[in-house]
Every structure is written in C-alpha cells, then in structure tokens.
Amino acid sequence: MSDMYRDLILEHHRYPHNFGTLDPHDVSQEEHNPLCGDRIRLDLRIVDNKISEVAFSGKGCAVSQAAASMLTDELIGMDLDQVRQYGKAELLDLIGLPLDKNPVRLKCALLSLKALKVGVYRYLGQNIETDELD
Amino acid sequence: MIKAPFDVATIRSQFPILQLPSERPVAFLDSASSSQKPEAVIAALADYYRTTNANVHRGVYQLSEQATFEFERARGRVALFINASHHREVIFTRNTTEAINLVAQAWGGSNLRPGDVILVSQMEHHSNIVPWQLIAQRTGAVLRAIPIDSQGRLVLDDIDTLLQGVKMLAITHQSNVLGTINPVADLARKAHAVGALVLVDGAQSVPHMPVDVQALDIDFLAFSGHKMVGPTGVGVLWGRKALLDAMPPFLGGGSMIKTVTIESSTYADVPARFEAGTPMIGEAIALGAAVTYLMDIGMANIAAYEHQLSAYLIERLDEVPEVTWYGPPVGADRGAMAAFSMTGVHPHDIAQILDSEGVAVRAGHHCTQPLHAALDVPSSVRASCYLYTNTHDIDRLVRGLSKVKQLFG
Numbered sequence: 180m181s182d183m184y185r186d187l188i189l190e191h192h193r194y195p196h197n198f199g200t201l202d203p204h205d206v207s208q209e210e211h212n213p214l215c216g217d218r219i220r221l222d223l224r225i226v227d228n229k230i231s232e233v234a235f236s237g238k239g240c241a242v243s244q245a246a247a248s249m250l251t252d253e254l255i256g257m258d259l260d261q262v263r264q265y266g267k268a269e270l271l272d273l274i275g276l277p278l279d280k281n282p283v284r285l286k287c288a289l290l291s292l293k294a295l296k297v298g299v300y301r302y303l304g305q306n307i308e309t310d311e312l313d
Numbered sequence: 314m315i316k317a318p319f320d321v322a323t324i325r326s327q328f329p330i331l332q333l334p335s336e337r338p339v340a341f342l343d344s345a346s347s348s349q350k351p352e353a354v355i356a357a358l359a360d361y362y363r364t365t366n367a368n369v370h371r372g373v374y375q376l377s378e379q380a381t382f383e384f385e386r387a388r389g390r391v392a393l394f395i396n397a398s399h400h401r402e403v404i405f406t407r408n409t410t411e412a413i414n415l416v417a418q419a420w421g422g423s424n425l426r427p428g429d430v431i432l433v434s435q436m437e438h439h440s441n442i443v444p445w446q447l448i449a450q451r452t453g454a455v456l457r458a459i460p461i462d463s464q465g466r467l468v469l470d471d472i473d474t475l476l477q478g479v480k481m482l483a484i485t486h487q488s489n490v491l492g493t494i495n496p497v498a499d500l501a502r503k504a505h506a507v508g509a510l511v512l513v514d515g516a517q518s519v520p521h522m523p524v525d526v527q528a529l530d531i532d533f534l535a536f537s538g539h540k541m542v543g544p545t546g547v548g549v550l551w552g553r554k555a556l557l558d559a560m561p562p563f564l565g566g567g568s569m570i571k572t573v574t575i576e577s578s579t580y581a582d583v584p585a586r587f588e589a590g591t592p593m594i595g596e597a598i599a600l601g602a603a604v605t606y607l608m609d610i611g612m613a614n615i616a617a618y619e620h621q622l623s624a625y626l627i628e629r630l631d632e633v634p635e636v637t638w639y640g641p642p643v644g645a646d647r648g649a650m651a652a653f654s655m656t657g658v659h660p661h662d663i664a665q666i667l668d669s670e671g672v673a674v675r676a677g678h679h680c681t682q683p684l685h686a687a688l689d690v691p692s693s694v695r696a697s698c699y700l701y702t703n704t705h706d707i708d709r710l711v712r713g714l715s716k717v718k719q720l721f722g
Binding site: 214 | 658659660661662665666669676677678685691692720721
C-alpha cells in the first residue's frame with residue numbers, strides 16, 4: 180500500500196500547512212468532488228501578479244487534504260504565469276503518489292489544483308478548460 | 314458459530330473468480346454493487362454465443378427458433394422465481410434503473426396529473442428518485458418522501474397523512490446502504506386503500522430472499538440480473554398484466570409493433586410492447602441460468618445464511634470502537650450489509666487501505682445522497698455479503714480496519 184499512505188502524506192494530513200481562510204482575499208475558489216464529498220476552498224492574496232499569501236480549508240480524504248497542503252507550500256511567491264503552466268504532471272510529481280492507475284483517487288489529488296486553476300483564471304478574466312482535471 | 318443450510322465451501326468453488334490463483338485472494342464484500350457469477354451462468358452465456366446465437370422472434374430458421382425458445386424459457390424461469398401469475402408479466406430491461414424509468418415514463422406519462430403525489434422514501438437509491446422527478450416535472454405531479462428514523466427505519470406514524478393524494482408509492486424493498494428491509498406488503502395494503510399503485514425496487518431484495526409478487530400484493534417490481542449472480546445488461550420489470558396492457562410504449566422501434574405506416578403504428582402486446590429492438594438475448598438466457606442456480610440452493614436457505622452473516626458482521630464491527638455503522642440493529646428487518654464510518658478517517662482512505670489488504674468494499678454515497686444527508690455524513694464505507702461470503706471474509710475486513718487505525722491513529 181502503502182505507497183499511498185507514506186509518512187509525508189499522513190504528516191500533511193495530520194498537520195496541514197497553510198490551513199485556514201484569508202479575509203480579505205483576491206481569489207477564493209471552492210471545488211468539491213460529488214463522488215466522495217471531498218471539499219477544498221483555496222484563498223489567495225495576489226500582489227504584483229504574484230501569490231503573496233495562500234490558505235486552504237475543507238474536508239476530505241487524506242490524499243485530497245495532503246495534496247492541498249503540499250500545493251499551498253509551492254504557491255507562495257509563484258507568479259500567475261507560472262500558475263498557468265503548473266499542471267497535473269507537476270502536482271503528481273510534487274506529491275509523489277502512484278496514481279496513474281487509480282483514476283478515482285487521482286480526482287482526490289487534483290481537487291486543490293482545480294480550485295487553483297479555476298480561481299486564478301477567473302481572477303484574470305479568462306476561461307479555462309478543466310476537463311483534464313475532472 | 315454459523316451453521317449454513319448449504320456448504321459454503323462448495324458454493325465458493327462454483328465461482329471461478331473466487332478460485333483465481335493469488336497470493337492473497339480477494340475478500341469480496343461489494344456484492345450489493347454487483348455480485349460474482351457462478352460457472353453455470355458464465356457457461357450459459359458462452360454457450361448461447363457458441364451454439365445458439367441468432368436473433369429472436371424473427372427467423373424461420375432453426376437457430377433463431379432455438380434462441381427464441383431459450384430466451385422465452387428464461388422469461389418463464391424468472392416468472393416462476395418471483396411467482397408471477399403469467400410469464401407475459403415479465404419484461405426484460407437493461408437493469409433496475411431502466412425498469413423504473415419505464416414505469417415512470419409509460420405509466421406516469423399517461424396517468425399523472427398536476428398535483429398528483431408520487432411517494433418515495435428518504436432511503437431510496439437515486440434510480441428510484443430521479444425518474445420520478447423527471448416525470449413530475451413533465452406532468453406537474455409532486456414528489457414526497459417518507460422520512461427515516463435514527464435507526465434507519467421508515468417513520469410510518471403519519472403514513473395515512475403522507476398517502477393522501479398519492480397515485481404511486483415507489484419504495485425500496487431493502488435499502489442498499491442501511492440494509493433495512495421495509496414492510497412492503499403492509500405499505501402496499503395501505504397504498505391500495507387510497508387507490509395508489511405500488512412499485513417496489515427489488516434490486517437488493519430479490520437476490521437475497523424469497524420475493525413473491527402475489528403474496529406482497531404489489532403492482533410493479535424492478536430488479537437487476539447482475540446483483541443476483543446473473544450477467545450485467547439484463548434486468549426485469551414485473552408488472553400486473555392489466556396495468557401493463559393499458560400502458561403506452563416506453564421506447565419505439567422494432568419488435569414492439571403490430572403494424573407501421575409512415576403516419577402511425579399499432580403496438581404489440583406485452584411484453585413485446587416494452588422490448589423495442591434486439592434484446593439482450595444471451596444475457597437473458599444467462600439470467601435464466603442464474604435463477605435456476607439460486608432456486609436449486611433455495612432462496613429461503615440463502616436468506617437464512619445471510620441472516621447469520623448479518624449478525625456476525627455487526628458483532629465484529631462492534632469490536633472496533635471507532636466504527637459507527639448505520640441502519641437497524643440485527644434482526645429480521647436487516648440484510649447482510651453494513652455501511653459505516655470511522656472516526657477521523659475518510660471513507661476513501663478506509664477503502665483504499667482495505668484494498669491494499671485484499672478486501673473489496675465500496676466507499677462513497679452509494680447513489681443515495683438524500684439518505685447520506687439525513688445521516689449527516691457525506692459518504693460511507695459499505696461492506697455487503699452474499700451466499701458465497703464466509704466469516705473469514707468478514708474477519709479480514711475487521712483486520713483491515715485495525716490497519717486503518719494503525720496508519721491514522
């Protein structure tokens with residue numbers, strides 16, 4: 180197994196980084212997975228086209244919550260062009276889980292990325308195809 | 314100690330998937346979702362394609378006649394299985410969902426008027442809610458639900474009030490999450506007293522207990538082949554012949570007509586009227602084999618064994634203090650399944666860790682979002698048993714839950 184539940188994932192699940200909400204915020208995006216009820220809200224403050232502060236909140240499985248925690252660590256200081264380049268491959272690399280053959284859990288892992296992309300594209304007034312993230 | 318009325322080891326030996334060579338064979342506890350298939354059913358399906366394959370009700374040649382004979386014989390087996398008064402009351406559909414949609418559209422479309430009430434319950438599967446919502450939107454009928462109590466039973470104190478204005482009571486025989494077995498015969502009597510019809514969702518009951526449509530005195534019964542050791546792609550709608558005779562078609566096409574001109578058509582008698590197009594011939598024949606298999610063991614025997622499994626499952630789950638299971642306590646009105654939560658661990662994580670221990674369970678809302686809203690949990694883990702389940706499978710589930718505690722504790 181327990182590739183899926185290696186210590187780092189369980190550690191982030193138990194003690195998530197950047198957990199909470201930001202008020203005020205420039206971006207606040209909530210996404211959920213109706214299949215299992217996972218829910219992630221991602222809040223961002225943006226200064227000079229760069230993410231200056233980030234927080235996430237939500238409820239869900241260890242994979243979705245740990246992925247969100249790890250992703251938020253990456254985001255601080257990232258500029259929005261980088262966010263647009265940041266995709267599924269980068270996230271999976273970051274969390275290091277073998278999810279290629281597990282589409283159900285892949286969705287759990289990608290939930291925070293979906294919130295990030297949808298929120299930032301909305302902030303920029305642009306449309307996004309999220310098919311890849313569904 | 315469990316005393317099965319049949320030899321469970323022999324039963325297991327008849328299911329090829331339970332015999333696969335493996336270092337760690339699967340403890341399959343997801344039969345409520347779809348059951349495994351015995352050799353007799355797999356052989357019936359393969360034999361049809363190997364020896365009898367031809368379209369039915371069409372050819373004058375021998376193969377087609379043979380296929381038609383086998384297909385209609387399967388219909389007769391199913392009729393016998395549920396004690397239908399006539400084999401023409403058995404309609405082959407794709408599954409339970411399609412059977413319920415058929416009644417909602419064909420009966421509902423021509424009988425429901427604005428303000429008429431369709432009564433379901435809080436514990437229904439989405440397939441016994443959404444088809445009624447669709448026809449309610451089209452006809453102006455109203456959908457209401459019987460609530461459930463904290464033990465997952467229907468609250469029937471106000472049933473007489475709830476039945477006012479009801480034209481259709483559509484109710485599950487056994488909840489696919491709580492395991493609750495509902496008193497459908499009593500409900501049918503009360504519903505008939507106000508002139509309502511009764512459709513029973515038998516997806517979880519027909520595979521596990523004797524179901525006699527005449528004894529229950531209901532009007533429609535819907536169930537799926539793949540949950541009762543049969544193949545996917547075939548289900549059944551049983552309906553009272555007089556009701557079916559009066560219903561317009563559901564789908565149009567070949568087989569369901571008498572005459573067709575460009576302007577209009579006349580329709581075939583039941584069951585052909587509701588079986589448009591080439592049916593699932595091989596699957597229906599294999600369902601006939603599944604019914605024969607179950608009848609040879611005896612549905613009362615299967616129910617008696619599963620009742621003991623149900624008690625064992627709950628007894629073992631009670632040994633894990635972090636587990637909260639849902640539904641009524643062990644008794645005559647509880648089937649051999651348990652949906653549960655575990656403090657501090659998401660159902661997906663539980664199911665994943667169990668999978669890594671070779672235990673197959675389902676996690677999610679099990680197509681019952683209104684029920685999970687009533688239970689106030691977003692999702693749950695469900696372990697469900699069948700005639701081939703043994704206590705060892707349940708022991709492995711409980712051992713897997715210790716592993717979950719160890720990782721998340």
